[in-house]
Structures are given as structure tokens and as C-alpha cells.
Amino acid sequence: MSKVRVHNLAISLDGYSAGLEVTVDKPIGDAAELFAYFDGRVIWGVDRIADPIRADHLFTSGWSQGIGVEIMGRRKFGPQSGPWVDDDDWIGWWGSEPPFRTPVVVLTHYEREPLVFENGTVFHFLNAPAAEALDFARSLADGDVRLGGGPSSVREFLQADLVDFMHLVTVPAVIGTGVSIWEGCADLQKQFDVESVTTGSGLTHQFWNRTRD
Amino acid sequence: MSKVRVHNLAISLDGYSAGLEVTVDKPIGDAAELFAYFDGRVIWGVDRIADPIRADHLFTSGWSQGIGVEIMGRRKFGPQSGPWVDDDDWIGWWGSEPPFRTPVVVLTHYEREPLVFENGTVFHFLNAPAAEALDFARSLADGDVRLGGGPSSVREFLQADLVDFMHLVTVPAVIGTGVSIWEGCADLQKQFDVESVTTGSGLTHQFWNRTRD
Numbered sequence: 001m002s003k004v005r006v007h008n009l010a011i012s013l014d015g016y017s018a019g020l021e022v023t024v025d026k027p028i029g030d031a032a033e034l035f036a037y038f039d040g041r042v043i044w045g046v047d048r049i050a051d052p053i054r055a056d057h058l059f060t061s062g063w064s065q066g067i068g069v070e071i072m073g074r075r076k077f078g079p080q081s082g083p084w085v086d087d088d089d090w091i092g093w094w095g096s097e098p099p100f101r102t103p104v105v106v107l108t109h110y111e112r113e114p115l116v117f118e119n120g121t122v123f124h125f126l127n128a129p130a131a132e133a134l135d136f137a138r139s140l141a142d143g144d145v146r147l148g149g150g151p152s153s154v155r156e157f158l159q160a161d162l163v164d165f166m167h168l169v170t171v172p173a174v175i176g177t178g179v180s181i182w183e184g185c186a187d188l189q190k191q192f193d194v195e196s197v198t199t200g201s202g203l204t205h206q207f208w209n210r211t212r213d
Numbered sequence: 214m215s216k217v218r219v220h221n222l223a224i225s226l227d228g229y230s231a232g233l234e235v236t237v238d239k240p241i242g243d244a245a246e247l248f249a250y251f252d253g254r255v256i257w258g259v260d261r262i263a264d265p266i267r268a269d270h271l272f273t274s275g276w277s278q279g280i281g282v283e284i285m286g287r288r289k290f291g292p293q294s295g296p297w298v299d300d301d302d303w304i305g306w307w308g309s310e311p312p313f314r315t316p317v318v319v320l321t322h323y324e325r326e327p328l329v330f331e332n333g334t335v336f337h338f339l340n341a342p343a344a345e346a347l348d349f350a351r352s353l354a355d356g357d358v359r360l361g362g363g364p365s366s367v368r369e370f371l372q373a374d375l376v377d378f379m380h381l382v383t384v385p386a387v388i389g390t391g392v393s394i395w396e397g398c399a400d401l402q403k404q405f406d407v408e409s410v411t412t413g414s415g416l417t418h419q420f421w422n423r424t425r426d
Contacts, residue, residue, distance in 0.1 A: 005266075045279045047216070052406060055418065055420055065258035065274060195413040197412050
């Protein structure tokens with residue numbers, strides 16, 4: 001069975017992965033500090049950068065390896081909420097070249113027609129709970145399934161015990177308020193083997209692998 | 214310009230990367246301890262294993278990213294030395310499925326016809342110094358160039374100042390004797406930015422990036 005994987009999910013020292021309010025100008029709310037390190041993130045291979053190849057790059061390059069499909073929350077797709085009435089021309093934050101290049105399932109209460117891009121990215125809009133969304137995602141493509149965030153959608157899959165692997169990144173920053181994957185997840189670590197590695201940049205990368213009995 | 218990269222080169226605490234004598238039964242001489250960790254090495258993507266995905270796997274998966282061609286020493290290709298007379302049916306250690314899937318330049322004083330495999334691997338046999346071999350390798354394919362080892366051929370490229378990146382792995386083992394990339398390379402670290410990261414397995418991964426003035 002293909003794995004369900006989370007990659008490159010940044011978490012502040014106080015446990016937040018996104019700000020509370022998302023607008024067109026602030027795609028991750030007030031949590032921009034978290035993504036300062038993302039400038040050096042490598043998602044399609046360490047050869048894609050002219051920069052030195054450092055540990056952070058090799059870790060973040062796991063993002064695309066063997067992924068057949070992504071599942072994301074609506075908030076990652078756009079700042080809107082409610083029906084699409086006034087925003088039906090919104091095609092996501094990424095313009096005409098979304099970085100995914102695979103099918104992407106966007107979880108939303110307001111379904112709409114799929115959005116197809118030339119580079120292989122296809123956004124499907126689905127109103128369904130986690131397990132059902134996962135079945136649908138697997139029906140779209142072979143390979144592993146990436147949970148792309150934001151944090152509330154990752155948390156929904158954690159609570160449904162559907163996550164096999166998480167690459168989390170502890171960023172040495174305090175955000176103060178925001179959205180967390182940890183809410184309602186006390187003792188989660190007991191279901192996982194957790195390896196922590198700190199790199200030269202000061203980031204701590206955690207690799208959570210679900211232990212199946 | 215494409216980079217010249219070394220990946221996953223294991224080094225013992227006393228500085229050796231291979232044993233002195235290589236035979237058909239001992240492809241890396243008496244240095245087998247060094248490669249105990251290779252069981253978990255991942256070269257074509259972390260999705261290729263059913264095992265947990267750990268830091269070592271993400272690091273070793275850099276091996277194939279954006280590589281267009283490999284250059285290796287003859288000793289990595291086979292245990293023979295001298296003319297191919299009695300060994301002209303030798304096709305390498307890997308049988309009919311060499312893991313490379315790209316052109317590979319084998320450095321040897323004894324040239325022979327290329328060996329072509331269905332999976333994209335083609336071994337070319339070349340008698341040339343490092344710089345010339347690099348030009349030839351780049352003429353065969355786009356992308357970065359991987360120096361595949363063994364240690365003496367990596368050392369030749371280091372001494373010719375042709376290496377842009379090295380991922381070295383310090384293995385907590387003492388070999389006692391062997392072949393080293395460090396011989397004649399005193400002060401090499403002054404030409405590189407070096408990042409060291411230790412993982413949960415006890416391996417220390419080093420990322421050497423050439424600093425160009």
C-alpha cells in the first residue's frame with residue numbers, strides 16, 4: 001500500500017504552522033517567520049539550485065520523491081471561504097505553473113469543476129472526510145500520497161490515524177498565535193518512531209514514522 | 214555549468230574508503246564494515262523502500278538527483294587489472310541491471326568497446342586524465358556529473374580541483390588499512406564550506422561545497 005506522507009511542514013517553537021488569518025497578501029497569515037528558511041527549499045532535486053547543496057536541501061528534496069497525488073486544505077489553495085461566487089476565476093496562489101505536477105485533491109465544502117494545468121497539475125475539489133478523500137486521491141494516481149497542509153487538514157488525517165510519515169521542521173522562532181497540528185493530538189508520539197536531526201542552519205528536522213503493530 | 218558531485222562516499226574513522234585488495238568475492242576489499250549501513254541506502258527515491266523513511270535515506274537519495282553521467286575508476290567496475298584478455302566477458306558487478314541508468318565513463322588504461330544495457334546504462338572505457346575524462350563525460354549527457362569512486366579516482370579529481378560537491382559519510386568503524394581520498398590532500402577543507410550532521414543511526418554526514426572566489 002502506498003504511504004501517506006507529510007513533507008517540510010514548518011513548526012514554530014510554540015507549536016504553530018500557520019497564522020490565524022490568511023489573506024491574498026498574507027498566504028500564511030502572520031507566520032511568515034516560519035517560512036524564511038523556505039528560500040532554500042528544494043522540491044524537485046538538489047540539482048535545481050546553483051547554491052551549495054546543504055543538509056536542509058537534501059531533506060526537503062524528499063517532497064517529490066515517488067509522490068503520485070497531493071491532498072490539501074482549501075486554505076492552502078486560496079484565502080477565500082464560503083461559496084466560490086465572487087472568486088470562481090481563482091486558480092490558486094501559484095499562477096499558471098503550480099509546482100505540484102500531479103493531481104491535487106482540495107478539501108472544501110464547496111465543490112467545483114477540476115482545474116487542469118499543462119504541467120500535469122489538476123486540482124480536484126472534494127467535500128469529504130479524510131478516509132474518503134484518501135480513497136479518492138489514490139484512485140487518481142499511483143504512488144505515495146502527500147498531505148500538503150495546511151495544519152488543520154494534516155491534523156484531520158492524524159486524528160483519523162491515516163498518516164504513515166511526517167517530515168516536520170522545527171524553526172527557531174516564536175509566533176505567539178496560530179494554527180497547530182498538535183491540537184487534540186496528545187501522546188501522538190507514542191504511535192510513531194521519531195528521529196530528530198539538527199542541521200548547520202539551526203533547523204531541527206524530525207522524521208516521524210508510524211509504527212504498525 | 215553542471216556540477217561535479219560525489220555522493221554517499223563512506224569513510225572510516227581512520228580515513229579509509231576501500232580495502233587494499235579487491236577480488237570477485239570482496240568487491241570493496243577488507244572494508245566491508247564501511248558498507249554495513251548501505252543496506253538502508255536509497256538512491257532512486259525514498260518511496261522505493263517499505264522501511265521507515267529516516268534521515269540517512271533522505272541524505273543518500275541525493276545520489277540520483279539531476280545526474281546525467283557517472284565517472285568511475287576501473288576498480289569499481291571490476292576486480293581485474295591489466296589487459297582484458299581473459300575477462301572480456303566481464304560486464305561489471307551488477308549483472309544485467311546496473312543501477313546507474315545513465316552513461317558511465319570507466320577510467321582504465323585498457324580501452325574496450327562500450328557496453329550497452331537496456332535500462333539506459335552504457336559503460337564507456339576511457340584512458341584519459343581527470344579533466345579530459347570530465348569533458349568526455351559532459352559530451353555524453355546533460356545534467357550533473359557524479360564521481361562514483363573508488364577513492365583513488367575521487368582523489369585524482371580533487372587534486373585537479375574539479376570537484377564541486379561531496380557528500381561524505383563518516384562511519385564509526387576502524388578499518389586499519391585501505392585506500393583513502395585524503396592522501397596528498399592536506400588543507401583540502403580550506404577550499405570548501407563543510408557542514409556536518411549526525412543522524413540517529415550514528416553516521417555523520419558531511420556536505421562539502423567548493424567555495425569559488
